[in-house]
Amino acid sequence: MALSCLPLNVKARQCKVDMPIARFNLRFEVEDHAGAPVFVALDSQVQKLVCQKAAELIGAMKLI
DSSP states (O other), X not given: OOEEEEEOSSSOEEEEESSOOOOXXXXXXXXXXXXXXXXXXXXXXXXXXXXXXXXXXXXXXXXX
């Protein structure tokens, strides 16, 4: 993967990623008598739950 950043000014940079990175971003909705809050689990938390990285699961899906 190649990542190149081109300085636009002192405060901000424009970055170009040549290859996307597989990451988890899951939303859980839990409902009870008090309401239905939404929980968001990001990459590191989901990896612990499913014991695999997102890229590994995407690779396995391509084999199906």
